[in-house]
Amino acid sequence: MILTLALRNLFHDRIRLAVTLVGILFSIVLVAVQLGLYLGSSRMITANIDQADADLWVTTYGAKSFEDGGLLLTDRERHQALATPGVETVVPLVVSFAEWRKPEGGSTRVVVIGSDFEEKGLVPWSLSQGTLEDIKAPDAVAVDQSYLGELGINGIGDTAQVAAGRIKVRALTEGVRSFTQSPYAYTTLNRSRQLLGAESDRTTFLLIKLAPGADAKTVQADLGKRLETAEVLTTEEFRNRSLKQWLFKTGAGLALIGGALLGSLVGTVIVAQTLYSSTKDHIHEFATLRALGSSKGYIHKVILAQAGFSAVIGYGLGMIISLLILYASQDSALPLVMTPGLAFWLFALTVGMCAISALSAIVKVTKIDPATVFSR
Numbered sequence: 001m002i003l004t005l006a007l008r009n010l011f012h013d014r015i016r017l018a019v020t021l022v023g024i025l026f027s028i029v030l031v032a033v034q035l036g037l038y039l040g041s042s043r044m045i046t047a048n049i050d051q052a053d054a055d056l057w058v059t060t061y062g063a064k065s066f067e068d069g070g071l072l073l074t075d076r077e078r079h080q081a082l083a084t085p086g087v088e089t090v091v092p093l094v095v096s097f098a099e100w101r102k103p104e105g106g107s108t109r110v111v112v113i114g115s116d117f118e119e120k121g122l123v124p125w126s127l128s129q130g131t132l133e134d135i136k137a138p139d140a141v142a143v144d145q146s147y148l149g150e151l152g153i154n155g156i157g158d159t160a161q162v163a164a165g166r167i168k169v170r171a172l173t174e175g176v177r178s179f180t181q182s183p184y185a186y187t188t189l190n191r192s193r194q195l196l197g198a199e200s201d202r203t204t205f206l207l208i209k210l211a212p213g214a215d216a217k218t219v220q221a222d223l224g225k226r227l228e229t230a231e232v233l234t235t236e237e238f239r240n241r242s243l244k245q246w247l248f249k250t251g252a253g254l255a256l257i258g259g260a261l262l263g264s265l266v267g268t269v270i271v272a273q274t275l276y277s278s279t280k281d282h283i284h285e286f287a288t289l290r291a292l293g294s295s296k297g298y299i300h301k302v303i304l305a306q307a308g309f310s311a312v313i314g315y316g317l318g319m320i321i322s323l324l325i326l327y328a329s330q331d332s333a334l335p336l337v338m339t340p341g342l343a344f345w346l347f348a349l350t351v352g353m354c355a356i357s358a359l360s361a362i363v364k365v366t367k368i369d370p371a372t373v374f375s376r
Helices: 002-012 014-051 075-082 145-151 189-196 216-226 235-248 252-281 283-291 296-328 340-366 370-375
Strands: 056-060 087-101 107-115 127-129 140-144 159-162 165-173 184-188 205-210 230-234
Touching: 014 235, 014 252, 014 296, 014 340, 056 216, 056 235, 075 087, 075 205, 075 216, 087 189, 107 145, 107 189, 140 145, 145 165, 165 184, 165 189, 184 189, 205 216, 216 230, 230 235, 252 340, 296 340
Parallel strands: 107 184, 140 165
Antiparallel strands: 056 205, 056 230, 087 107, 087 159, 087 205, 127 165, 140 184, 159 165
């Protein structure tokens, strides 16, 4: 009976119901887009860190992110790391911004990433065209196919000038995007040094792979003592530092989270206003129920059921639109991400938002005097 009464109240005024659903839908779509952008940004920022085969990262002091390491480490630090108990391999990795001069004029900025593919420190992934063997060829690089227009090239076989040398595109990746909007250009370790005009022993990071059974914290502390001119971070620490730099110190993450909170607030206010108005219009019906012996708890359950139905319908419509937007963004520079966890959190948020909104209506009903039904 509670559900039947709630549905009849809800669908009695379809215009009011539509307003309620639009409010919930707007809130869900806004929160989904904002948090989807947040997750998408986070994945782009940490993609190279997550793909690297490393337990520990050796960086220069002050390196705030993957793209901000410089070329200050040398073979001296590498040999010291190799001599540390618990260290199995130490793989140099070069990462630096460089100018990409387009074949037909103009230039843009790219992030050159150089690694020894044989040692599998950081190997280009999601290759859609070409192979790792192709990237080992002289002057070869791999770029993401979504940046071809920005780089002024058409695809495999095209050439360009990067920093101090000439390159040829030999492979393409798919979905490897950069949060800085400077495309990644993957090449071999030696070729990256040549392009950047760096000395043959210079590197940006040292990727540490631990020996089986070695304790990461113990090795990290030992490396920290040996490498006085460098900093040793776990992969998780380096991920968090990069996220903090790009999402919070730049304000981008706060803006996205702020937009999500604003969407939740707007949805809550719209639903609260609608439920309150609906309850006010049916105040005499609720007074009749009280006069017939219905408890306050029974009426409260009817209002909460109305809020629950609104939440389920609004969430379903909102998720359909959100998924369409997500699908449309996949080829954009900043694709949205939707995870099962986020979908569940959005549902919980919708139900909570509607439950909170129902409080204003419940407060109104609580003040009903059953005697008012006899005064009509």
